[in-house]
Every structure is written in C-alpha cells, then in structure tokens.
Amino acid sequence: MAKEPLELKWIENLLPEEGYRRKSMFGGFAYYLDEKIILITFEAGHKSNWNGCMFPVEREFQNKALEKFPILNPHPVLPKWLYLPIETEGFDEWVSDILRVALRPNSIWGSIPKEKTKSAQGKTKGRKATAAKEVITEKIDTRRPRMFSDDDPVAVLQKAKKLTDLKNIGPVLEGLLHDAGIKTPQQMQKLGWQKTMVKLVKVHPKTNHSMYAYTIITALENKDFGGMSEQQKAEVRAYMKTLRDRLKS
CATH class of the missing domain: 1.10.150.20 (5' to 3' exonuclease, C-terminal subdomain)
Incomplete structure (x- = not known):
C-alpha cells in the first residue's frame, strides 16, 4: 500500500487548514477531524468497489444524506459508508460539494468510532500491539508557511x-x-x-x-x-x- 495518496491527493486541499489526521484504513486513507472520521479514500484501480471516496453517515441519518446527494450509494461491503466511485461523472465536483456540507458544524456526516469495552480491550491487546506496527498514523499540518502570502x-x-x-x-x-x-x-x-x-x-x-x-x-x-x-x-x-x-x- 502506498504511504501517500496519489490520484486523490488533491482532496486534502478541501479539508480545514487547522490540521487533520490521516490514517491508513481498509487499504485506503481515513481522514479524521478530532475524533470523527469524515472521509476515506481508495485508489485500488480495477477493484471497482474500492476506488473512490466513502463518506461515513450513521444509519439513522443516511436517508437524509441520500436526499441531499442521491449520487451516493451505501457501499456493498460496508453499508454504513456512502460510496462515490472515482469513475462517476463530475467526481471532483461531487466530492467538493459533499465535503462542503459534511464539514459544517453539527453535521450529520462523519462517524466517531465506538470505544471498546475493557473486556474487549483485554482480548484484543495482543492483536492491537501487532496492528500498531502496520497502521500508519500521520498528523497533517497544512499551515505550510508561504513566503509571499499577502503580496501582489x-x-x-x-x-x-x-x-x-x-x-x-x-x-x-x-x-x-x-x-x-x-x-x-x-x-x-x-x-x-x-x-x-x-x-x-x-x-x-x-x-x-x-x-x-x-x-x-x-x-x-x-x-x-x-x-x-x-x-x-x-x-x-x-x-x-x-x-x-x-x-x-
């Protein structure tokens, strides 16, 4: 798996400048704002179900989200996520429009992973130690200084x-x-x-x-x-x- 997004790298320009977290997930890249997952991107090429963007929306809000953006569909493997394949006509504009809505305060978009119970944490402690070596977590700071930010x-x-x-x-x-x-x-x-x-x-x-x-x-x-x-x-x-x-x- 690539350590950096390639074809969909441009989507990071749509996220808030104050910083976000990017983390590898399901063979793609998940984007977090605080503790909420806002987006996952995939670049799997020929694997049509894993090539594009997924937007997490809790099931009780999905109908409302789909009314706003009927171009989306629940992912066939992960139905909690609304999927936009990269081959969709106007893909980049749809992504821009969806994120503009998803990033609003108190938005129904996004998902906060449920905390594991203590017993579950105990059972998975060994697996988590192994997984920690495989997961790449990166704090992104997009406030890159510009030499001439206010100049003509x-x-x-x-x-x-x-x-x-x-x-x-x-x-x-x-x-x-x-x-x-x-x-x-x-x-x-x-x-x-x-x-x-x-x-x-x-x-x-x-x-x-x-x-x-x-x-x-x-x-x-x-x-x-x-x-x-x-x-x-x-x-x-x-x-x-x-x-x-x-x-x-």
Missing part, C-alpha cells in the same frame, strides 16, 4: 524561486509539474493555467480534475481556493471537460 501576485511570481513558494502548491504537485517540464513559477506564469494543465495531463492523465486547475490558478493569482468566483469555477469545469473530450478523441 505579480510580485510573488517575480520573487518565487521554486514552485512550492507559490500558494497551494506542495511537493507532490511540484514533482508532477516537473515531470511535465514545468520547473519554475515564471515558466508556469508564461504558459498560463490552461497550457499548464494540458502539459500536466498529457504526462499524468489522472490529474485531469478541476481541483488541479483550481490549484494552478490560485497559485498564479496568490489566493486561497475560496477566492475563486463561482463563474470562474464554472469556466474551469467547462474547459477541463473540453480537455478530457479532446484527449479521448
């Missing part, structure tokens, strides 16, 4: 020496951009976000998501994801659909 975008791009100096671009995306031949912030600025996405998707087809385009745009404009207008997002989605269709033909 033009000034930021002039001063930036590497891609990770720009807002929202981390080491993983920087590596993908390097693979596509984009090495510097100034080179990305000259290309613009559309040509940058064309080059990126040609080398890494799995980056053909609107969220990657949002990341490039906000990096070039030195603003947070929330700074994008709905009209701008709609234009990005339309362009990315055109790009997907073009590459399929």
Whole structure:
C-alpha cells in the first residue's frame, strides 16, 4: 500500500487548514477531524468497489444524506459508508460539494468510532500491539508557511524561486509539474493555467480534475481556493471537460 495518496491527493486541499489526521484504513486513507472520521479514500484501480471516496453517515441519518446527494450509494461491503466511485461523472465536483456540507458544524456526516469495552480491550491487546506496527498514523499540518502570502501576485511570481513558494502548491504537485517540464513559477506564469494543465495531463492523465486547475490558478493569482468566483469555477469545469473530450478523441 502506498504511504501517500496519489490520484486523490488533491482532496486534502478541501479539508480545514487547522490540521487533520490521516490514517491508513481498509487499504485506503481515513481522514479524521478530532475524533470523527469524515472521509476515506481508495485508489485500488480495477477493484471497482474500492476506488473512490466513502463518506461515513450513521444509519439513522443516511436517508437524509441520500436526499441531499442521491449520487451516493451505501457501499456493498460496508453499508454504513456512502460510496462515490472515482469513475462517476463530475467526481471532483461531487466530492467538493459533499465535503462542503459534511464539514459544517453539527453535521450529520462523519462517524466517531465506538470505544471498546475493557473486556474487549483485554482480548484484543495482543492483536492491537501487532496492528500498531502496520497502521500508519500521520498528523497533517497544512499551515505550510508561504513566503509571499499577502503580496501582489505579480510580485510573488517575480520573487518565487521554486514552485512550492507559490500558494497551494506542495511537493507532490511540484514533482508532477516537473515531470511535465514545468520547473519554475515564471515558466508556469508564461504558459498560463490552461497550457499548464494540458502539459500536466498529457504526462499524468489522472490529474485531469478541476481541483488541479483550481490549484494552478490560485497559485498564479496568490489566493486561497475560496477566492475563486463561482463563474470562474464554472469556466474551469467547462474547459477541463473540453480537455478530457479532446484527449479521448
């Protein structure tokens, strides 16, 4: 199992900046806010039931959740979890919309694992000691300092020496951009976000998501994801659909 999400790494940009925990679970990655599991992602490829996102919702609230997002279905193996396969049309937008609702205060979304009884803890003590060696738990701090967080975008791009100096671009995306031949912030600025996405998707087809385009745009404009207008997002989605269709033909 990979130690880092690959295709679905971009989803971490949708989670609160104050930090969250990521933990390996069921062959995927579970995301916790405090003690509540909000999301599990899977990248199992051909295994269709384990390739996408699961959103935990207690059974008594599932009907309400499904009314809001009928695109979801209870997972065939873990029915407590509502499943969104990665091949779903508009997958990235659905994930964004669902998390926006799930992260609201007092949301019905998410699940707090039940505490084991003392007797159960005694019986499983040996197993837990072994499992502890296999489970990777990582505290994520997304408050990565930015050199030019409040500067004018033009000034930021002039001063930036590497891609990770720009807002929202981390080491993983920087590596993908390097693979596509984009090495510097100034080179990305000259290309613009559309040509940058064309080059990126040609080398890494799995980056053909609107969220990657949002990341490039906000990096070039030195603003947070929330700074994008709905009209701008709609234009990005339309362009990315055109790009997907073009590459399929």
